[in-house]
Amino acid sequence: MNLAGELKKYSSISIVGSEKNTGKTVTLNYLIKILHDSKINIGVTSIGIDGESTDQVTKTKKPEIILGEGDFFATSEKHYKSKKITSEIFDISDENTSIGRVVTAKAKNSGKVIISGPQNNLWIKKTIDKMKKYGADTVLVDGAISRLSHASPAVTEAVVFSTGAAFSLSESEILKDTIHRINLSRLDKEYDFNDEENGVYIKTDEGIIKTKIKSLLMYEDIDRYIEGKKDVKIYTTGAVTDSFLKHMTEKKYAENLTVVADDFTKFFISPQIFNLFLKSKGKLRVLKSSKIIAVTVNPVSPSGYTINTEGIISKINNIFGIPVFDVMKEVSSYEL
């Protein structure tokens, strides 16, 4: 099994990074290339984080993607106009981002494009479906894990996780974090809740109620809903945090408790708290399951240090049996 073979099993894959500059763009370009070389028709888009203003705040530059002839891509009008390739327009969205509508097009030759896409899950899904309709077999989504974003990378069928020296120069730190992320992405699915409007919901033997609590950041207000109840499920449409799970464990609620989030990217928790909570017999679940199917490691840090990636690659590969590769080396170790 090679990486292209693994990727082509899925019709949509998002690329998610552990930190800025972990080589997400390098990964994306690498994936585009190997899929393209395997004659798989691809589409590329990105999850927009509310347009330019956010970009300026977080100082992240939108990546330039290198596309091959025949590849589909969807980007906002502003970036479509600045593209450096010849491309054929297939669709223009009805919806608007702060930098224009989203244009879906097909590359007529190879070259660079800046990708900035839709800003919510429904719209991303629609965009993915359009590209599939026009002929893309696999759509790659440049994903972002952000509490600010209305969209989640888990909207795709699978996730490629990208990490590296930008996250930490310590091999063991990178390993710990990556294993943690993969574990989170493998949480079981929960069926008792549907995609609800924003808020915190609690299920006890008396049924499901919507609480007056807006997010789990106000975790102390939750106590009165679950005090003395057995088999409690708490579902939040927002983020699950360390402080919340710690509180639940300290109050000895964990044993009876299942905490549910939309998908694994909504868990902003550390490996320590994760393990503590599970040890106390608490359960974590997701409404939508989207597994990490491959990991990429960028050995070069933004300041120029290079780390050795061999240990990381072999260890993760041993534990999970998924492709792990160094983006600076042309061939994935998995293929060797």
Place this chain on the structure above:
Amino acid sequence: MNYKEKITGYEFILSETQFITSQGKEFFLSENYSCEELNIQYENQEIFLNFVRKNPEKTDSLKNYLMYIKNIKNTTEKIYYSHMLDDTELFEIKEFCYYSGKIRELIYDEMKFISPHNLEDVYKLLDPDGNGINTFYIFDSYDEELSEIRKQIRKKSDDENLKLKETEKENEIREKITKKLKTEYLNIAESFSKISYIDVLQAKTFLALKYELTKPVFSQNSDIIDIKKFFNPEIKDNLEKSGKKYQKTDICIKKGVTLFTGANMTGKTVVLKTLYLIDKMIKKAFFVPAGKCIFPFFENSFLITGDEQNYLKGLSSFAAEMKEINEILKHKAEEKNLILLDEIGRTTNPTEGKAIVHAVASLLNESDSFSLITTHFDAENIKEFAKITVKGIKEDAENTENIENIIDYSIIKDNGLTDKKQAVKIMKIMNLDKNLIEYTVNYLKGGKNNYEQ
């Protein structure tokens, strides 16, 4: 949204009018019609309704195609001012021509007057390979030189010089296309506007079908309002949702002042609100909520109900009402207005209140307007105005909590025979506090003279 549009149910009508395109709604909001234009509007509306009835499948396709019509207004303006279009704009024009053509195919035979123009030449201009697929870029086939440059780029993809040449060539072609489009400007812009109008017609037609609205008969010279089986769609909808029945009624009033009397809860206010609604709907060329409707064309319409928002401005309810009446009287010399007043003067003492009603009615009676004034004040001795009333509590009424079941809402000529002092009767039927009813009855007996003055 204006407060009166909300309380009369016009806001409900607007929210139920389902436009498919944003430009359809824009078109609707920008249109205001004269009396003559309204007649044409209603004819168009009727032709469209017949088309919908006769061609359910074509109608479905039409609605489907409308969903693909994007707002190209800005792009057409760019064509008009000869600003070079970019690829996204050219794509929009191509897509528009495609669906415009589909719509034309569907309706041309039966509704030529609203059909978009033939835009095949424009489509061909944007589809040089004749693929019939709605995609766009500056195709190789536009220019041999361009095709040659691109071949070289494929071999040397990082040659900036070649890229520059490509861009220059592309812009040259875009300029040429834009120039050609300018010769078709009118055809494109008119087609766009016609399709927006089709959206307005379909939205109104489906509203009419859903709520069983009918085409009104109206003219500038009509001196009668004669409506059979009229109803307020919002109230009817609400009643039916809670399993209750709405009684449709008839009304006939002539030019001048008509006093409208009747017991509490007999729906007089709803009648006023619905007349106001019908006038609003006619001005926007909607079919109206009635079985049959003869209606004059009014210059202005006024409605004063007790639940005005003016209280919020800090005026007492009496002062607010008087200010509004004063406004109406300023207009009284004008051609023809619809004036609907709900229990004016009720917020002051009965003696002066009655005098105010009489004064306002007398002044309005001199004008060319239609005025309908509801009042609880004794109108038995007033002979100079027409009078109508609501039948009211049915003879066989039994004690109940559902008042609407025991009331006959029919509107009849007030011949002075109907009993308008039905408040006590209603209180009894509602099973209210026995002491309250007894006191009221006793007071009426003992203090009759007092009350009458």
